[in-house]
Amino acid sequence: MxxxxxxxxxxxxxPVNIRDVALRAGVSTATVSRALATPxxxxxxxxxxxxxxxxxxxxxxxxxxxxLRAGASRMIxxxxxxxxxxxFFAGLLTSLDEAFTAHGYTCIVGSTEQSDEKARRLIxxxxxxxxxxxxxxxxxxxRIDGRSLVEANIPIVSICAELKGARSPCVVVDDEFWxxxxxxxxxxxxxxxxxYVGGVEGNYNEVRxxxxxxxxxxxxxxxxxxxxxxxxxxxxxxxxEAGRAFAAVFxxxxxxxxxxxxxxxxxxGFAAAAGLKCPEDYSIVxxxxxxxxxxxTPSLATIAxxxxxxxxVGADLMLRALGGAxxxxxxxIVLDCSLQLGGSTAPPRVTGAPRxxxxxxxx
Amino acid sequence: MxxxxxxxxxxxxxPVNIRDVALRAGVSTATVSRALATPxxxxxxxxxxxxxxxxxxxxxxxxxxxxLRAGASRMIxxxxxxxxxxxFFAGLLTSLDEAFTAHGYTCIVGSTEQSDEKARRLIxxxxxxxxxxxxxxxxxxxRIDGRSLVEANIPIVSICAELKGARSPCVVVDDEFWxxxxxxxxxxxxxxxxxYVGGVEGNYNEVRxxxxxxxxxxxxxxxxxxxxxxxxxxxxxxxxEAGRAFAAVFxxxxxxxxxxxxxxxxxxGFAAAAGLKCPEDYSIVxxxxxxxxxxxTPSLATIAxxxxxxxxVGADLMLRALGGAxxxxxxxIVLDCSLQLGGSTAPPRVTGAPRxxxxxxxx
DNA sequence: TTGTAAGCGTTATCAA
DNA sequence: TTGATAACGCTTACAA
Numbered sequence: 001m002x003x004x005x006x007x008x009x010x011x012x013x014x015p016v017n018i019r020d021v022a023l024r025a026g027v028s029t030a031t032v033s034r035a036l037a038t039p040x041x042x043x044x045x046x047x048x049x050x051x052x053x054x055x056x057x058x059x060x061x062x063x064x065x066x067x068l069r070a071g072a073s074r075m076i077x078x079x080x081x082x083x084x085x086x087x088f089f090a091g092l093l094t095s096l097d098e099a100f101t102a103h104g105y106t107c108i109v110g111s112t113e114q115s116d117e118k119a120r121r122l123i124x125x126x127x128x129x130x131x132x133x134x135x136x137x138x139x140x141x142x143r144i145d146g147r148s149l150v151e152a153n154i155p156i157v158s159i160c161a162e163l164k165g166a167r168s169p170c171v172v173v174d175d176e177f178w179x180x181x182x183x184x185x186x187x188x189x190x191x192x193x194x195x196y197v198g199g200v201e202g203n204y205n206e207v208r209x210x211x212x213x214x215x216x217x218x219x220x221x222x223x224x225x226x227x228x229x230x231x232x233x234x235x236x237x238x239x240x241e242a243g244r245a246f247a248a249v250f251x252x253x254x255x256x257x258x259x260x261x262x263x264x265x266x267x268x269g270f271a272a273a274a275g276l277k278c279p280e281d282y283s284i285v286x287x288x289x290x291x292x293x294x295x296x297t298p299s300l301a302t303i304a305x306x307x308x309x310x311x312x313v314g315a316d317l318m319l320r321a322l323g324g325a326x327x328x329x330x331x332x333i334v335l336d337c338s339l340q341l342g343g344s345t346a347p348p349r350v351t352g353a354p355r356x357x358x359x360x361x362x363x
Numbered sequence: 364m365x366x367x368x369x370x371x372x373x374x375x376x377x378p379v380n381i382r383d384v385a386l387r388a389g390v391s392t393a394t395v396s397r398a399l400a401t402p403x404x405x406x407x408x409x410x411x412x413x414x415x416x417x418x419x420x421x422x423x424x425x426x427x428x429x430x431l432r433a434g435a436s437r438m439i440x441x442x443x444x445x446x447x448x449x450x451f452f453a454g455l456l457t458s459l460d461e462a463f464t465a466h467g468y469t470c471i472v473g474s475t476e477q478s479d480e481k482a483r484r485l486i487x488x489x490x491x492x493x494x495x496x497x498x499x500x501x502x503x504x505x506r507i508d509g510r511s512l513v514e515a516n517i518p519i520v521s522i523c524a525e526l527k528g529a530r531s532p533c534v535v536v537d538d539e540f541w542x543x544x545x546x547x548x549x550x551x552x553x554x555x556x557x558x559y560v561g562g563v564e565g566n567y568n569e570v571r572x573x574x575x576x577x578x579x580x581x582x583x584x585x586x587x588x589x590x591x592x593x594x595x596x597x598x599x600x601x602x603x604e605a606g607r608a609f610a611a612v613f614x615x616x617x618x619x620x621x622x623x624x625x626x627x628x629x630x631x632g633f634a635a636a637a638g639l640k641c642p643e644d645y646s647i648v649x650x651x652x653x654x655x656x657x658x659x660t661p662s663l664a665t666i667a668x669x670x671x672x673x674x675x676v677g678a679d680l681m682l683r684a685l686g687g688a689x690x691x692x693x694x695x696i697v698l699d700c701s702l703q704l705g706g707s708t709a710p711p712r713v714t715g716a717p718r719x720x721x722x723x724x725x726x
Numbered sequence: 727t728t729g730t731a732a733g734c735g736t737t738a739t740c741a742a
Numbered sequence: 743t744t745g746a747t748a749a750c751g752c753t754t755a756c757a758a
Contacts, residue, residue, distance in 0.1 A: 015492060015516075017735055028745045033737055043743065060490035064436065065735035067427035068750050094477070101480050106488065108471050114457070117464050125469065127423035129378060153378075236655060272635045273660040292599060297636040380751055391729045396753055406727060428751035431734050 016057045025053035036061070067130075075106050076318065077125060077134040079142070079149065082113040083235055088261065088288045088307060089137065092159065095311025096135060103319055105132075112142035112149075119144045126152035133157070133318050139204040140164055155321035159314040161204035162332065169321070169331035171314045175205050178303045178337045179212025182257045182285045183220065185301065185339065189347045191255030191283060193226040197242045197267065199234045199259040209259050209287065228253060232263050239266025246282075247274040254282055254348035261286035261293045261302055268296065268344070279346035289340055298343030306335050379420045388416035399424070430493075438469050439681065440488060440497040442505070442512065445476040446598055451624065451651040451670060452500065455522065458674025459498060466682055468495075475505035475512075482507045489515035496520070496681050502567040503527055518684035522677040524567035525695065532684070532694035534677045538568050541666045541700045542575025545620045545648045546583065548664065548702065552710045554618035554646060556589040560605045560630065562597045562622040572622050572650065591616060595626050602629025609645075610637040617645055617711035624649035624656045624665055631659065631707070642709035652703055661706030669698050 022029045027046055035042045035050040042050070053059070067073040078096060080089055097107045108131065112119035119142050125131050126149055134149045139161030141148040150156050156168040163170065186194060196213045199206040210229075217227055230245060232238030239262060246252060247270065258264040264286035268278055278284060278298055286293055289304025313333055321327050385392045390409055398405045398413040405413070416422070430436040441459060443452055460470045471494065475482035482505050488494045489512055497512045502524030504511040513519050519531040526533065549557060559576045562569040573592075580590055593608060595601030602625060609615060610633065621627035627649035631641055641647060641661055649656055652667025676696055684690050 018737095019735080029735090030737080030745060030747090031743090034744085037737080041743075046744085058490075060487060062431070062735050063488070063491040063493040064427045064430035065750090066737080068425070068431055068734090068752090069736040069738085071750075073427065097473075097481065098478065101478070101484055106471075106484050107473070108469075109473075110460075110470070115461065115464070118460065121464055121469050124423060125426070127421075128426040130426040240659075269632055269635075270660060272632075296603075297633055381753095382751080392752080393729060393731095393754080394727090397728090400753080404727075409728085425751050428734090429753080431736090431750090432752045432754085434734075 015062070016059050017062065018059070021050065021053045021057055021059045024057060025049045071129070072132050072322075073130055074104055075108055075131045076100050077122060077131045077149070078107055078109045079112050079122065079134060079136045079138055080109055081138050082111045083233070087290045087292060088305070091290070091307045092137065092311050095308045096159075096315055099312050099315030100318075103315075105319075111138075112144075113138060116144055123147050123149055123152070126154055133322055135159060135314055135318060136163055136168075137161075141166060155318060157314050157318045157321070159310055164204070167329040169317050169327050169329075169333075171310050171317065171333045171335065173305055173310075173335055173337050175208035176212035176215070178287070178339075179209040179257070179259075180216040180219075181339055182287065182303060183213055183216035185285055185345060186255035186257065186283055187216070187220045187222070189255075189283065189345060191253075191348050192222055193251075193253040194222065194255045194257060195228045195230065195242075195246060195253040197230045197232055197239065197256060197258045197263050199232060199263075201231055206259060213257055226253070232259070234260040234262060236262045236266040236269075239263030239268075240270045241266075243267040243270030243274070247271055247276060252282070255345075256282055256284040258284065258286045261288040261290045261300060264300055264302070264344075265292055265296060268300070278344050280349065283345040283348070285345060289337075293342070294340075296344075301342035301345045302340050303337045304340045305337050309335055378425070379422050380425065381422070384413065384416045384420055384422045387420060388412045434492070435495050435685075436493055437467055438471055438494045439463050440485060440494045440512070441470050441472045442475050442485065442497060442499045442501055443472055444501050445474045446596070450653045450655060451668070454653070454670045455500065455674050458671045459522075459678055462675050462678030463681075466678075468682075474501075475507075476501060479507055486510050486512055486515070489517055496685055498522060498677055498681060499526060499531075500524075504529060518681060520677050520681045520684070522673055527567075530692040532680050532690050532692075532696075534673050534680065534696045534698065536668055536673075536698055536700050538571035539575035539578070541650070541702075542572040542620070542622075543579040543582075544702055545650065545666060546576055546579035548648055548708060549618035549620065549646055550579070550583045550585070552618075552646065552708060554616075554711050555585055556614075556616040557585065557618045557620060558591045558593065558605075558609060558616040560593045560595055560602065560619060560621045560626050562595060562626075564594055569622060576620055589616070595622070597623040597625055599625045599629040599632075602626030602631075603633045604629075606630035606633030606637070610634055610639060615645070618708075619645055619647040621647065621649045624651040624653045624663060627663055627665070627707075628655055628659060631663070641707050643712065646708040646711070648708060652700075656705070657703075659707075664705035664708045665703050666700045667703045668700050672698055 018029045018032050022032045031042060031046060032050050035047050039047055093109060100107050110122045112122050123144060126134060133155040136156060136158040137160055141150045141163055150166045158168055158170040198210050230242040232242055264284055276282060286300045286302035289302050293300035293302055381392045381395050385395045390413060394405060394409060395413050398410045402410055456472060463470050473485045475485050486507060489497060496518040499519060499521040500523055504513045504526055513529045521531055521533040561573050593605040595605055606629060627647055639645060649663045649665035652665050656663035656665055
């Protein structure tokens, strides 16, 4: 019903605007605008006439006009790492998106890491005043053509990392502290030879987690020659690579500390295929707390990051900044993780562990 | 250098607009606009003065104003499935994004499947003329409040599926045909008892792939009691579940056909942990051709979808429609897949295969 | 080739 | 409470 009722003809006619509605309702455009934005400031009689006209004409306000006039678009850019594949960021995005959507904002998700052209365009959105704020998840403000999001004069909030060289508020966890917990879990079970599978070198989180690993190893008096290191990029793939290297050496570490769950799962996948049983042949601890890990066999022990809360808190900071509340420039909110136990850890095998052979080096 | 050169003061002053540039360059705003949009229609002398002013003032045109005036935003909405986690869609998105970016368009990625609130907002973008077109990857135009993207009077292109009940152009593969190929691969190796691990029931691709599976099984004269079925949602998780069920029955099918690579990998992950070796104990074929599968151990035999090309072709259709070329309303581009062999298939074990026991039923 | 000026559709200010 | 009107910043006839 009402299909044919829009006077202008149904096909690709000009979209209805606020004047059409005003005409139809017999009021001024100002009244229509008010009836929609602040209904309580319009008499009930007029209000319902406007509402009827809006419904009949299927009127939707033009966003570009609103943005131009209001000087705000109610759009937020989320600059995510290129590899959104991993489910840690997928979860974080969901939580951010929900929070912003609930407050009338729309999220644009993109990655300035993907390509220069893409980065240029996303950064331009900020300078062109098409977005009201940006949430950065990459730990680094991409700079291109001498511009970056942090200088676009819009609120910036970073999650997962402090933005290098910027005074923008951030939501993080204490990476070093929790990396220490990873090691302690293994050491408490009796592991003395450890492998650390790290993320991208130089990366904010990586620097801190590796530091935590080393500090905890030193505190436990593990010999330097009993520590080995592999570098990945947080992805499943790179975990598979680490697993491949691991399976090829002997004697091998009995405990593995990973800087991401994705890498841990890739590692376990390869190790299983290579005939290594977990936790009989090695113990492994991840970092992130993604759902896959909990459902894996065996379930993955890990440091669970509160990604739902990280998103909510980050969104809240942004909304506050957008609301005009001037956040202290060094706002840094540190959220708690939790140690999540799983079937992937056990005491090292008593027989094989201290078997004294000439130790071959890891590649 | 030039840090302090913008006359208005550096902090959070009013953004520079085209009039500021015109003033600085000593020309009219029209000339500035032309110098930027159609440089060849402006004398070199003036053009360089404008360019200098633009650089000095760090001018970026206001997108809302441009959108309002031009009646086009150069933004494309991509309606993706909620589970972008899986790398098949991640790859498709990348390819779409690249193609659109190269042509001056910006992508907004979102999912109308995620929540009603989110769907409402995304659909509103179309009605509010904030996006110029929409690419739908979900096979279904979400309807909420009586509205959906397909009625917003903007170009729509769907990829991976034909949009139900819409006459919009689409880019697909012949799901049924390639599902037949999956079965044939296993049958040719001698497998006679097959398990089909499907996607979401009723889903466009699922309907066709299951139909292909059944048709091929019939053509190979496989007994109905030798076919079993499991339903998933294309995700790794649901593959794990299928693997769990598979490992629990005996005697079990020797060949597994999956409607997605993610499910196949989940399946293999669980099966490996349960002590089932692939391809010795079972053969498995996936669908999608994601990178993980190729790097898995053993590598996954699969039907590789040309996701790069699907994105490019889809983007091309959209760009053509935006350019005013009226695509025939029933445009349907069917791209070829390829059968990608892998280590996950082999002849069934001769000893165990026809061993006659009372067959227990799969749950 | 360049400038003038009229919109694009809203919202906010100011009178009535 | 409501209406007329002036911006918001840009592009594009049309005039010069």
